[in-house]
Amino acid sequence: MKRRRQVPRSRLWLLAIGGLLGCDLRYPEVVVVNRIDTAVVIRNPSFNGCRWEATLNYGDATVPRRCLPGRDQVHFQKLDLDQFAEQRMDPEEATTGPLWFNYQTVAQWTVDAGDFRVIEVQGGDALEQDFSIPGPYGH
Amino acid sequence: MRGAPWLVFLLLVLGPPARAGSPEEAPSPPPEEGEEPGDAAVPTPGAAPDHQTVIQASRPVSPDQTQDQVAVPGERLRESPRPTLLEALAQESASIHVTRRGVGPAGVASGAAGGLTVRGLGGSPNTQVLVVEDGVPDVQGIFGHPLPDAYVPDLIDQAVVVEGGDSVLYGSNAMGAAIVLRSRWLPEDGWEVRSDAAYGSFATLQGTVTALGRKDGWEGAFALHGMRTDGHRDGAGGSVLVIQSAGRLRLAPGWSLVLRNKAVHVTGGDPGTVQHPFTDHTFDVWRDNLSGALEYQRPGLRVTLLPYATLGRHRLHDGFQSLDWTLGGRGEVCWRPHRNWEVLGGVEAQDMDGEVRNRIQGTATDVRAMVDLAAWQQVLWRPVQGLSLVVGSRELYSLRWGFLWLGKAGVRWNFWRGWSVRTRVTRNYRQPTIRELYLPYPVANPDLRPETSLNWDATLGYEDFRHLEVSLTAYRSQARNLIRYFGSWPAAEVVNIDAYTVWGLEGRVRVRDLGPFGATVAGSWQRVGRYTRQNPEAMLDFAATLGHRWGSHRLEGEVSGEWVHGLYMANYRREPIPDPFFLDLAVRYRLEPPGKDWTLEPWLVLRNLMNRKYEYIRGYEMPGFHVLAGLKVGLGG
Numbered sequence: 001m002k003r004r005r006q007v008p009r010s011r012l013w014l015l016a017i018g019g020l021l022g023c024d025l026r027y028p029e030v031v032v033v034n035r036i037d038t039a040v041v042i043r044n045p046s047f048n049g050c051r052w053e054a055t056l057n058y059g060d061a062t063v064p065r066r067c068l069p070g071r072d073q074v075h076f077q078k079l080d081l082d083q084f085a086e087q088r089m090d091p092e093e094a095t096t097g098p099l100w101f102n103y104q105t106v107a108q109w110t111v112d113a114g115d116f117r118v119i120e121v122q123g124g125d126a127l128e129q130d131f132s133i134p135g136p137y138g139h
Numbered sequence: 140m141r142g143a144p145w146l147v148f149l150l151l152v153l154g155p156p157a158r159a160g161s162p163e164e165a166p167s168p169p170p171e172e173g174e175e176p177g178d179a180a181v182p183t184p185g186a187a188p189d190h191q192t193v194i195q196a197s198r199p200v201s202p203d204q205t206q207d208q209v210a211v212p213g214e215r216l217r218e219s220p221r222p223t224l225l226e227a228l229a230q231e232s233a234s235i236h237v238t239r240r241g242v243g244p245a246g247v248a249s250g251a252a253g254g255l256t257v258r259g260l261g262g263s264p265n266t267q268v269l270v271v272e273d274g275v276p277d278v279q280g281i282f283g284h285p286l287p288d289a290y291v292p293d294l295i296d297q298a299v300v301v302e303g304g305d306s307v308l309y310g311s312n313a314m315g316a317a318i319v320l321r322s323r324w325l326p327e328d329g330w331e332v333r334s335d336a337a338y339g340s341f342a343t344l345q346g347t348v349t350a351l352g353r354k355d356g357w358e359g360a361f362a363l364h365g366m367r368t369d370g371h372r373d374g375a376g377g378s379v380l381v382i383q384s385a386g387r388l389r390l391a392p393g394w395s396l397v398l399r400n401k402a403v404h405v406t407g408g409d410p411g412t413v414q415h416p417f418t419d420h421t422f423d424v425w426r427d428n429l430s431g432a433l434e435y436q437r438p439g440l441r442v443t444l445l446p447y448a449t450l451g452r453h454r455l456h457d458g459f460q461s462l463d464w465t466l467g468g469r470g471e472v473c474w475r476p477h478r479n480w481e482v483l484g485g486v487e488a489q490d491m492d493g494e495v496r497n498r499i500q501g502t503a504t505d506v507r508a509m510v511d512l513a514a515w516q517q518v519l520w521r522p523v524q525g526l527s528l529v530v531g532s533r534e535l536y537s538l539r540w541g542f543l544w545l546g547k548a549g550v551r552w553n554f555w556r557g558w559s560v561r562t563r564v565t566r567n568y569r570q571p572t573i574r575e576l577y578l579p580y581p582v583a584n585p586d587l588r589p590e591t592s593l594n595w596d597a598t599l600g601y602e603d604f605r606h607l608e609v610s611l612t613a614y615r616s617q618a619r620n621l622i623r624y625f626g627s628w629p630a631a632e633v634v635n636i637d638a639y640t641v642w643g644l645e646g647r648v649r650v651r652d653l654g655p656f657g658a659t660v661a662g663s664w665q666r667v668g669r670y671t672r673q674n675p676e677a678m679l680d681f682a683a684t685l686g687h688r689w690g691s692h693r694l695e696g697e698v699s700g701e702w703v704h705g706l707y708m709a710n711y712r713r714e715p716i717p718d719p720f721f722l723d724l725a726v727r728y729r730l731e732p733p734g735k736d737w738t739l740e741p742w743l744v745l746r747n748l749m750n751r752k753y754e755y756i757r758g759y760e761m762p763g764f765h766v767l768a769g770l771k772v773g774l775g776g
Contacts, residue, residue: 049372049413049760068372068413068760070752075415113763133415 027066028111032074034060036123039082043100047119048072048111064116071110074121075130078103104130200299200321202473202483203308203517205529205549205563207596207612209300209647213323216292217335220699220723220744224290224298225253228318230699233663233678234258234302234645235316240759242343243370243407244377245287247422248455248580250409252756253287256674257302258616259641259667260315260592267569267590269304269312272320273399275430275447276310280463280491281506283312283572286426286451289403291381293349293362296323302645303594303614306567307515307531307547310487314567314592315616322385322399324360325353331776337769339744341376341762343368345769351776356389370410371762374418377407397432408456412758419456426451441473458499459580463573466490481519483531488512495578506577509570511537525553529563540589543568557604562597575622575633582624582631590635592618608649615642623670641667641674657684671712673755676705693729698722698748708757719753721746721761740771 032045034056043055050067077100087093106128111117121127201208209232219227222242229235238254239245245253255261255268265284270277277285292298301309301317309317325331330352337345345366352359362383370376385399403426411417430447446468453461467489474482492508517531533545549563571587574580596614601607620635643665651657660681667674682699700722708714727742743766750764 046414046416049410049416051373051411051416051418053418065373069763070413070760072414 026113028069028113028115028117029064030067030111031064031116031118032056032062032076033118033120034058035120036078036127037080039080040123041079041081042076042103042121043079045074045076045121047074047109061118067111069112069115071108073104073106073108074119075102075104075132076121077101078127102130102133103127104132200297200319201301201305201308201317202481202519203301203305203529203531203547203549203563204519204527205551205561206305207302207561207563207598207614209302211298211300213292213295213297216295216298218725218727218742219292220697220725220746222746223253223287224292224295225255225287225318227292228298228300230680230682230701231659231661232300232302232645233647233661233680234643234665235300236261236673236675236678236703238673238755239761240410240756241371241375241762242341242765243368243375244366244379244405246377246405246407246409247282247286247424247453248409248459250411250417250420250756250759251287252759254673255287255316257300257304257316258594258614258643259639259665259670259674260304260616260618262673266312266572267304267314268316268318269309269314270318270320271309271313272401272428273322273397273430274432274443274445274469275428276312276467276489277428277449278312278465278491279426279451280449280465281461281493281495281573281578282463283491283570283574286403286405286424288379288405288424289381289401289426290320291347291362291364291379291383293347293364293381294322294360294383294385296321302612303563303565303596303616304567304592305547305565306545307517307533307565310489310513310533310535311511311568311570311589314569314590314594314618322360322383323351324358324387325351325776328353328355329775332774333771333776334773335769335771337742337767339767340765341369341371343767345767358387360385371765372410372413372760373416374408374410374420377405380404393435393437395432395434395436397434399428399430399432401428402426410759413760414758421456423454424451439475443469443471443473445469445471454498458497459495460498461493461495463491463493479521483517483519484515486512486514491573493573504578506573507539509537509539509573511535511570527551535568537570537589540570543589543591557602559600559602560598561600562595564593564595567592567594569622571622582633584633587622587633588620588635590618590620590622592616606651606653608647608651610645610647612645613642614645615640639668639670641665641670655686657686658682669711671705671707672710673706673708675703678703691731691733693731694727695729696724696726698724703755706755714757716754716757719755719761721751721753722748724748736775738771738773740773741769742771743768 030047034042038058041057045052048067048070050065052062054062079098079100084098105121106126109119211231216227221227221230225237229237234257236256238252240252245251255265257268260267270285299319304313304316306313333349335347347364349362364381367378368376381403383401387395387397389395405424409417409420428449433444435442449465451463469485469487471485490510493506496503513533513535515533520528529549531547535543545566547565551561553559568589568591570589575587576585577583594616596612598610598612600610618639621639623636624633626632645663647661649659662679664677679702682697684697686695702720704718706716708716724745730739745766747764754760
């Protein structure tokens with residue numbers, strides 16, 4: 001009969017403690033993809049404690065980030081390039097920069113520990129303006 | 140995460156040891172008639188040894204025996220599973236509410252945590268709760284409140300929370316409570332070095348080294364504490380560095396000179412709400428507190444002269460930079476003309492000032508210094524055995540607001556076999572901060588008046604000094620001219636409000652040394668009216684310990700938790716927050732080989748054992764189940 005090789009007790013302890021310390025590594029990974037429109041750019045999307053400092057053209061995806069488990073909408077800033085082009089044609093507004101507006105998805109997503117979730121942000125009625133942005137506050 | 144319950148089971152099977160029940164941590168009974176306060180066991184250097192019996196007794200941290208106080212030994216604070224000192228203190232008393240946001244620094248400015256509320260007073264963020272560190276009121280000159288991240292328990296001998304405050308003894312800001320911290324020294328010649336290093340979830344790394352020494356009338360204490368973490372979500376990380384040093388020289392019989400310094404550096408950021416997180420709302424704070432103390436002591440008399448200075452620099456992500464300083468000094472005489480009488484008197488002067496500018500915009504905001512002078516007196520009379528009467532008065536003169544009188548009166552009667560009853564009424568105050576007066580973040584009002592409060596409380600208690608401690612307290616706080624912020628930027632305003640009354644009940648039961656078992660349960664309920672912002676209706680704090688010692692080994696475990704009810708993010712019961720509730724588990728093993736002068740203590744803290752989703756600040760969700768594991772090594776001592 002083949003003898004089972006015993007694992008040293010110290011290694012078991014290390015394994016147990018290492019597993020516990022790594023519990024936050026099981027936080028869900030989330031990716032946001034811009035699927036609104038070819039003429040729409042979004043930037044700095046956020047979802048349940050995560051924030052990506054990124055600008056996404058149509059079809060672009062963020063890098064995966066670990067967010068808190070829970071339920072949230074995707075919040076972001078939106079720029080419509082068609083509108084911006086029209087604005088540039090107007091001599092009175094030609095010198096002003098692009099206006100980024102705060103938007104969020106109507107839908108909410110739930111993510112749990114261990115999940116890998118790709119969230120595609122769609123256009124049309126799937127979006128609404130986001131008035132929940134906190135204003136500047138004090139020191 | 141799902142494995143947490145078996146860890147509880149494992150702990151119960153292993154049967155760890157009672158920390159709460161260890162004799163060295165048992166609170167000593169209050170000094171009675173004829174007992175001399177002070178470091179009675181300190182021998183005079185070079186003096187010939189005599190053969191008298193020396194009674195070792197520490198001077199009470201706070202000299203008013205009629206106040207309602209919670210005393211916590213430093214060792215218990217050091218072993219607490221809570222990440223900060225203020226949270227560890229909140230675990231000991233159900234009337235202390237501390238806002239939290241995660242494992243990182245509490246921080247400053249918008250989104251900061253660490254706000255303290257005691258008996259309905261506090262918040263904004265901590266200006267109605269005063270922290271006194273070795274006799275020095277710790278307030279940031281411009282912001283008028285302590286820095287929550289500046290307190291680490293490494294060198295604390297004892298912390299006392301004076302619930303109901305005491306502006307007679309401690310001055311401005313001691314309205315809702317005063318947290319009085321006393322640092323420790325070695326009790327006899329020798330040296331001691333301790334190291335405590337830990338690593339845990341969210342890449343949290345913390346380490347502490349303390350060193351204490353004493354020889355031939357020289358004493359020294361040093362502590363270095365560092366912590367850094369990524370935080371449990373984007374923008375929630377940060378770091379804390381605290382360097383403390385103190386030296387004491389026994390100059391001549393009865394004379395001693397103390398010099399202390401504490402430097403603090405805190406970096407981090409406001410992570411924002413989980414819906415709208417920030418990654419770049421950073422802060423960078425430096426503070427340095429320097430104080431000295433010249434003390435003369437002989438039987439029946441103690442004279443202390445204590446100058447102090449604090450200097451701080453705050454930098455925020457938006458260009459804000461402030462430099463603030465506080466200069467002050469206090470002299471105090473404690474005279475015991477008769478064994479039944481004790482007279483305390485003192486004078487104090489304090490100057491707070493600073494400068495504010497925006498480094499990006501290149502603009503500066505004018506602020507004016509605040510200077511006040513004060514004298515105070517307290518008389519303690521013990522007419523019969525077990526009965527103590529205290530009256531006190533403080534006369535304060537502010538260059539800005541003129542004369543103000545504060546007073547207090549209290550009585551404590553230990554009437555029968557561990558039973559006691561006490562009551563006290565005190566008039567406290569807080570002066571507006573420079574920020575509230577001049578800094579438009581979000582708004583300022585130079586016409587603000589100081590706040591005052593009239594606090595009353597009464598306690599019925601029982602303590603057998605061995606196993607059981609029970610107390611029930613009723614209190615009422617009535618405040619006038621409270622300073623409150625209303626509205627939101629840009630239409631916000633900060634004004635005095637007319638009157639505010641809160642009353643409530645607190646209870647506390649503590650069982651210790653009951654075999655391997657010890658437990659503490661503290662609960663409170665209060666009626667706060669419409670001022671419900673971060674002013675919870677009810678709180679319950681509990682801890683159960685199990686311990687076992689065999690030979691040179693000791694294993695102990697503690698399950699502790701907190702439940703908060705009736706928490707709102709706004710006044711008028713608006714923006715309710717679901718009741719926060721969590722459980723923590725701490726396990727410690729200690730090896731003390733006989734005849735050796737070293738100890739080894741691995742420990743493990745499991746926080747939010749049930750992986751509950753909860754928050755104290757709306758949108759600032761607390762971390763789920765997470766872990767910190769460490770190793771403590773002691774040498775000497």
